[in-house]
Amino acid sequence: DVKVTQSSRYLVKRTGEKVFLECVQDMDHENMFWYRQDPGLGLRLIYFSYDVKMKEKGDIPEGYSVSREKKERFSLILESASTNQTSMYLCASALVGRGGSYNEQFFGPGTRLTVL
Amino acid sequence: GQSLEQPSEVTAVEGAIVQINCTYQTSGFYGLSWYQQHDGGAPTFLSYNALDGLEETGRFSSFLSRSDSYGYLLLQELQMKDSASYFCAPSQLDNYGQNFVFGPGTRLSVLP
Numbered sequence A: 001d002v003k004v005t006q007s008s009r010y011l012v013k014r015t016g017e018k019v020f021l022e023c024v025q026d027m028d029h030e031n032m033f034w035y036r037q038d039p040g041l042g043l044r045l046i047y048f049s050y051d052v053k054m055k056e057k058g059d060i061p062e063g064y065s066v067s068r069e070k071k072e073r074f075s076l077i078l079e080s081a082s083t084n085q086t087s088m089y090l091c092a093s094a095l096v097g098r099g100g101s102y103n104e105q106f107f108g109p110g111t112r113l114t115v116l
Numbered sequence B: 001g002q003s004l005e006q007p008s009e010v011t012a013v014e015g016a017i018v019q020i021n022c023t024y025q026t027s028g029f030y031g032l033s034w035y036q037q038h039d040g041g042a043p044t045f046l047s048y049n050a051l052d053g054l055e056e057t058g059r060f061s062s063f064l065s066r067s068d069s070y071g072y073l074l075l076q077e078l079q080m081k082d083s084a085s086y087f088c089a090p091s092q093l094d095n096y097g098q099n100f101v102f103g104p105g106t107r108l109s110v111l112p
Helices: none
Strands: A004-006 A010-013 A019-025 A031-038 A042-051 A054-057 A065-070 A073-078 A087-094 A111-115 B003-005 B009-013 B018-025 B029-037 B044-049 B053-057 B060-065 B070-075 B084-094 B097-100 B106-111
Touching: A004 A087, A010 A019, A019 A031, A019 A087, A019 A111, A031 A073, A042 A065, A042 A073, A054 A065, A073 A087, B009 B018, B018 B029, B018 B084, B018 B106, B029 B060, B029 B097, B044 B053, B044 B060, B044 B070, B070 B084
Parallel strands: A010 A111, B009 B106
Antiparallel strands: A004 A019, A019 A073, A031 A042, A031 A087, A042 A054, A065 A073, A087 A111, B003 B018, B018 B070, B029 B044, B029 B084, B053 B060, B060 B070, B084 B097, B084 B106
């Protein structure tokens, strides 16, 4: 079974703190993603990575950065946390097939971040 | 631009059949996925349609009409454990590969 793990289930930080959210997958997937999920808004893509050291902005990258130094690990960084970044953060990975396509994303359990 | 519509809530009783519709406008459309998410849990993959028509997986079926930019998820013989949120996610293919756009989700409540 594919396993995607996230470093924390719950996290409480203060405004202005630097926050690191870690995600690790164990199935050698090329693509990894960070989403945030807010009530009524579904999942919104923050950043994704299709290879080591490669990253691309998603729909809402402002206030976030990412790092992918190893294939299995994708980190989301909040340089200076703000209260509007209080949310559920979900990491996902996908095995890329022919032509860069894939059918299924595997999600981690999520990190519920509260910024006070 | 992109747009995605699915009902916000659906209620049905155990044993019934329910259909959750999804209409989308996505540039570079490639396929349509469906995910299930229980409260407090992670989204889990249910189905993917790349071609027009119906895909069946047990009690769940998914349909796609590319010409109508429309799809639906059909859940049969509803069980209490099917109470969850269901997301349709059209995918688009760009220079970096395939990415999915998730809708706001449909909350399904199954009543006894």
